[in-house]
Amino acid sequence: MVVRNQNESQQPGQCSDGSQGQDKEEVEGPENRLRILFIDAYDSFSNNIIALLSECLDTTANPYSIKSIKINDREFFKKSRHAFHEYLANSFDAVVVGPGPGNPTKPSDVGIIRYLWSLSDERTLPVLGICLGFQCMCIAAGAGIRHLRKPRHGQITEVVHSNKSIFAGVGEIKATQYHSLHVGLDHDIQIKKEVKVNSDLWEPSDEFPLLEPLAWDSSDKPNGAVLMAAKLRGRPFWGVQYHPESICTNAEGKKIIDNWLREAKAWLRQNRPKGKAQAVRTGVSSPTSWKRAAPNDVSEDQGHAKKQQSGVDGNGMPLHKDTGRFSILGLVDEKTIKLHYYMSERRVVVTRGSEDDIIMEHTEVDFWSLLADFKSRFVADGGDDNVPFWGGCFMTVNYEACLETIGVNATEQEIKPRANQLTQPDITVVVILRSVVIDHQYKKVFVQSITPGDQKWLRRTGNKLKESMEVSEAKFERYYMRDMTGGRSTWNYGRVSTEEPQEEDYKGKVRQCQAYIQSGDSYELCLTDQTVVHVPQAGNVVAKDWQLYENLQKQNPAPFGAYVHLGAKGTGLTIISSSPERFFNWSRSGKCQFRPIKGTMRKTAGTTRRDADEFFQSVKERAELLMITDLMRHDLQGVLSDTAGAGTVKVPKVFHIEEHQTVYQQMSVITGNLRGTGKTGIDVLRASLPPGSMTGAPKKRSCELLQQIEGYRARGLYSGILGHFDVGGGGDFSVVIRTAVKWDEDTTMEEPRRPGCAPVAMGKWRIGAGGAVTALSTPKDEFEEMVVKRNSVLHPMLNLLQ
Ligand SMILES: C=C(O[C@@H]1C=C(C(=O)O)C=C[C@H]1O)C(=O)O
Ligand SMILES: NC(=O)CC[C@H](N)C(=O)O
Incomplete structure (x- = not known):
């Protein structure tokens, strides 16, 4: 209402x-x-x-x-x-x-x-x-x-x-x-x-x-x-x-x-004769807070900070100034608190360190209310306002949990069982007390802790980081997290294979989408499919995965790159992401923005910016983005419309073209202001999932149709969101695209090729990819677009693996 x-x-x-x-x-x-x-x-x-x-x-x-x-x-x-x-x-x-x-x-x-x-x-x-x-x-x-x-x-x-x-x-x-x-x-x-x-x-x-x-x-x-x-x-x-x-x-x-x-x-x-009834009123409430702590900056290194840069150029400057300025590392150790949400039972499990150490468990909970409550108690101030993360939480929400927020739940029989559905959480929140933030633009490193009295760690980490930087005189260069890769730069990955969407099958699905568009059931449908890469899990798996990420960043740099490793029994998860798309960001002062991308042009040798300008003039490409821009305005209005923030929803950029490594993309920016509304960034997140750019419009009906067209296969983390919110009140989430995801429990044992050898543990990297289908799409172009996006992740992986 x-x-x-x-x-x-x-x-x-x-x-x-x-x-x-x-x-x-x-x-x-x-x-x-x-x-x-x-x-x-x-x-x-x-x-x-x-x-x-x-x-x-x-x-x-x-x-x-x-x-x-x-x-x-x-x-x-x-x-x-x-x-x-x-x-x-x-x-x-x-x-x-x-x-x-x-x-x-x-x-x-x-x-x-x-x-x-x-x-x-x-x-x-x-x-x-x-x-x-x-x-x-x-x-x-x-x-x-x-x-x-x-x-x-x-x-x-x-x-x-x-x-x-x-x-x-x-x-x-x-x-x-x-x-x-x-x-x-x-x-x-x-x-x-x-x-x-x-x-x-x-x-x-x-x-x-x-x-x-x-x-x-x-x-x-x-x-x-x-x-x-x-x-x-x-x-x-x-x-x-x-x-x-x-x-x-x-x-x-x-x-x-x-x-x-x-x-x-x-x-x-x-x-009209005189009316009789009462009009309706709503109230707004303000969040409360009880905990205050000051993050500490212990290390500022002018000129030589380096890390797994997410989308930076040869001089270490961000490729995308608006979005790619910072890299954020959240540290996870044996005391780290995690919240896991399992949708099928609406169960929240809170663990410390190892997943065996359960400190709280509830069923039949409303996850988002619980999160809002948790977040409102977990606040701090006094940090550097230029640093977007002082400490707080890292969070991933998979697509199915996004669907739950709009009441789209296919029946259990319809959803093809994901491997270990009960052990892979749909939402994970990791409490980050210690973090390192790198400002690529001003070349500074911030080592931070929101645990009181953590001076020793701050000093030690600051010193260690200074040491591990490979400094060249005037330049901002890369450094490697030596403790993770063990200094190795090449690995033998053994046999690797892929399972890929079939062209005719995908084109058939595009046609199904278009039939629903023709009948008036949808205006645009974001069709997706999945490619699986089977990789042997032998040796130092964490170090190898890290290297896959480094290579992905090198070959397909993106402003929302992310490496996540949450190793634990049942919930062991690794994500390597090179997402170009911000979902939602809000600043500590309440300014917020969506940044949807829609419209993709493949870059080939000789493609120029002018070609892209021409390509994105087309009615088809503009229509695709316009629909999602209007949809996201609606999502934000939905939260702000009964508050003083209602009039603040604006579209400062539309049909804007961004250049990435393998594609040009068209995007828009939708902004609003939460200040004084009593609403938080989490309220907007909850009300705006799943990301409209991954569903199409109108959202609910389109999601129902897509579940059916995609054969009720779970999209998992792909199409969901990934990001952080901090104790100072800000947050930033990307759309999980151009990303490979691997769950430890998805690993299967395969028979050896040669008799007498031991069975091989094969891990599965899952890479989702797709694109928006409209009445103006052609099945062939849609298939190619999906392949181009998928390959922006698959090729850097295979380059290293094979
Ligand atoms: C579906 C994907 O991307 C989404 C679809 C896009 C499009 O239709 O042009 C562009 C960016 C994303 O919102 C993907 O990368 O797999
Ligand atoms: N935007 C709408 O209300 C669409 C109405 C109707 N479903 C049609 O496609 O014509």
């Missing part, structure tokens, strides 16, 4: 129609509030619509409230139309029906929306339908629903309109569309009869005299004329097919919200 309230104390201001304070008398609720119900069809743009409504309402004199309920709201879905009508009459003055996946003729896709159109005259109230909501309104008036020849997801076109009703005074509209279906009116312009005068466009068709067209889009020949907006005659119902709230719809396209509010209020003034 999302509620946005405005204080009654707000000063009267200018109304959207230019009149001073006149709206004051228009409002009907007992508190003189305009009470709006938003019906959410599980879309990934709903919160953007609510934010736009709030923005428009903020410029009027009236207090207001917006309440959001789902199409299958338990109160009404199973009960009756009558109960819903009662509820509307008692509690609301107007309704906005949102967009969503599926087909408006299918009861399960529209739920209670279908009750709306049969409101009695006395109870009727103004309605605005958007996309799916608009289609529902039109079929209630008898119109048909057709499939577009070419679906229009994330595409922006010019729309012609009547300049009347909710389009009065509106200029040239550039409208973002997200639909596969459209309304068939059998209007002359749709059945290719000549339309003699322009005004004929705005006359209802003979078949559907109640539906008055207000806007058309004829920009695409195969689709013909597509109805973009209409008004239901005799009722205060309006609707638009395009998405006024999208970041790429122009200001004129958004004006219809102001106009609808004006029309709705005018209608209420004339028709």
Whole structure:
């Protein structure tokens, strides 16, 4: 539920129609509030619509409230139309029906929306339908629903309109569309009869005299004329097919919200008897803290610090200044506390050191509440503000645990059992008391501990690091963690083999995705598959794995590189990652950002930045990113919309191109501010999983479809998130892509090739890869894109292994 309230104390201001304070008398609720119900069809743009409504309402004199309920709201879905009508009459003055996946003729896709159109005259109230909501309104008036020849997801076109009703005074509209279906009116312009005068466009068709067209889009020949907006005659119902709230719809396209509010209020003034019900309020609470400790910087080495640099150039400077400035090492030892969450039993196990040393265990817990509580007690201040991590927690969340947060849980029989599902946790949190942070830009090393009285370790580590640096006079160079590799630079890995996705199979899955997009069930689906590399586990496995990571960093440097080794019985896990994608980051002062990537261009010899600029001009690539950008705005709005942070959601960068070792990627930045909202970065994380760039839109339906298309195989850590949050209040998480993951318990014994020899322990590195499928994709290109991304990890591994 999302509620946005405005204080009654707000000063009267200018109304959207230019009149001073006149709206004051228009409002009907007992508190003189305009009470709006938003019906959410599980879309990934709903919160953007609510934010736009709030923005428009903020410029009027009236207090207001917006309440959001789902199409299958338990109160009404199973009960009756009558109960819903009662509820509307008692509690609301107007309704906005949102967009969503599926087909408006299918009861399960529209739920209670279908009750709306049969409101009695006395109870009727103004309605605005958007996309799916608009289609529902039109079929209630008898119109048909057709499939577009070419679906229009994330595409922006010019729309012609009547300049009347909710389009009065509106200029040239550039409208973002997200639909596969459209309304068939059998209007002359749709059945290719000549339309003699322009005004004929705005006359209802003979078949559907109640539906008055207000806007058309004829920009695409195969689709013909597509109805973009209409008004239901005799009722205060309006609707638009395009998405006024999208970041790429122009200001004129958004004006219809102001106009609808004006029309709705005018209608209420004339028709509505005084309302009776109370508006809804929400409260916000502030986090509390009890522990304070000061991190210590003991070693600052100007000019010669070195480490496993994550995406730095030959001079040790970050390749990606905005994101790749720091390397962070969290140290794990025999006292380290870890939290493991096992989704199947909702069990949290807290261990110290070895996994046998269980210090706490709970079942049936809500992991995220437990984490929020834990985090709120684990705070410190007084560290250097330029250092993003003072100590705190490292955390990984696998894709299945992300799905749990949005209620997508395939049944147990459907999920192909992961090896040792009960021993591999879905979420791992590691408490990091001692850490080393390297600032590549200013060439400083920070050795830190948040354990009081840890001076001895700080001194020893600082000295050891200084010693282990291979210093060349003026340069910032690499150094190796000698104790891990034992100084070896080549290893014999023995026999190595791979299992890879098959081209025809993958292309078939791309086609399945496109069938769902064609039917209106999804706008974009991020299809993925898995490659497994079998590697013998002999000798100093940790040192060998470290070297795989070093080599990956050398051959495919990335700003969110990560090496993780959590060695323990059952939960032994190694991750080598070269992710280019930040999921979510928040600073200690509350500034936060998403940085989704969508759109991939392979680099070949001679590819230039100019080629990339040209490539990313394409409608397909832009549409892919636009959808995810709008989705992430929605995710962030969802947390901030009932707080003072609501107006802070911005998109400072969109369609921005980033260069990486093997690919160019297109990305955007979505920012907000948590300060003063009572919300934390963890609240946003929980509300925004799984990362939209790994699911597609709308998120929930797309995830359900992907589980089925991908054969219910768990994605595991791939597609999940990995990162840290610190005791000072900040955090940073990447999307787990371009990453290989190995669980100790996934190791199997294989028969020796030569008789008489001992069986070989084979470990499995799993590398996920995929890409966004839209109506404009081709199966061949999608397969190639998946292979390019996969190879950015697989090739550096095989180069060393074979
Ligand atoms: C799915 C992957 O990447 C995701 C999909 C992208 C795309 O569709 O262009 C780009 C970056 C990631 O968000 C992957 O790397 O495996
Ligand atoms: N954005 C939407 O509401 C989409 C509506 C419908 N599922 C379609 O594809 O046409």
